[in-house]
Amino acid sequence: MESFGARLKQEREKRGVTLDDIALSTKIGKRFLSALEEEHFEQLPGGIFSKGFVRAYARHLGIDEEQAIADYLSATAAGSPDQAPQNDLPIEVAEQLEDRESDGAAPLPWSLFAGLLLIAALGLALWGFHSREARKEDRAVAHVQTANAPGLAGTQANGQRQPSDVMSGPFIVVIKAREDSWVSIVADGKQLMQEVMVARTEKSIEARYEIVVKVGSVGALDFSFNGKRLPVQGDYEEVKTLTFDVNGLRPQTPKVPSPSAQSLPPGG
Structure with missing residues (x-):
C-alpha cells in the first residue's frame, strides 16, 4: 500500500503539475510541499497550518480534500514520536488535536500536555483580566482624589487630560x-x-x-x-x-x- 506522501506525489505527477506550480498558486513554501510528499512532518508548522497545506495541495490537484486530510492525520498518527509536528500551537488547536486523538491513537503524554497547556492559558488569561481591572480601579481612585485636592481643580478645568483618560478607552x-x-x-x-x-x-x-x-x-x-x-x-x-x-x-x-x-x- 502506498504511503500518504507517495500518493500525493503520484497524483501530482499524473497531472503534470510541479511543486513550483502548487507553490505559486497556493502561496505555500515549496519546502513545506516537499516535506508533505517526503513525509518529513517534523518540518511542518503543525496543527491547522499543516492541515491547511494539505487541503490547498489537494484542491489545486482536484482530489478529495477531506480524504487527503484524513490520510495525512493517519500518516502522522502512525509515525514515530519524533516525526510528530512540533510547534507552539494555539490553545484551540491543541484542544481539537486532543479530542481527535482521544480514540487511543495518541500517546498519554500528549493528551496530558494539551490539558496542562489549556489550564495554564486559562489561568494566565484570568490573571491578566483581573490585573487590568485592578489597574483601572486604582486609576479611577487616583482621579477622584486629585479632583478633590485643593488648588488642582483649576488645572483640570483648563482641559488637561487625566491619566485615566490616557489609559482607558x-x-x-x-x-x-x-x-x-x-x-x-x-x-x-x-x-x-x-x-x-x-x-x-x-x-x-x-x-x-x-x-x-x-x-x-x-x-x-x-x-x-x-x-x-x-x-x-x-x-x-x-x-x-x-x-x-x-x-x-x-x-x-x-x-x-x-x-x-x-x-x-x-x-x-
Missing part, C-alpha cells in the same frame, strides 16, 4: 495582507477569526483590553495600531504570535539565562 488594530496567510484573532477573550486571510484584504479589530493575533506567515502581513503603521514583524512563512493592548504592541519576552548558571564562579 478602545483601541484598533488593522491587519493588511500582502500575501495569503493563516490568521487567528482573539479580542478581549473572544475568537473572531481563524482562517486564511487572502492577499490584498484587510481586517480591522477593535478591543478594550487585549488583541492576540497568531499568524502562519507574519512577513506577509502589515499591522497598524490606532492608525500608526508598525514595522514588518518577521519573515515570510514565520509562525508568530503578536499581542496588543491599550499601549500598543507588547514586546516579545526575551529568554534570560537561569540564575543558577549566572551565579557559578569562574572555573566551576
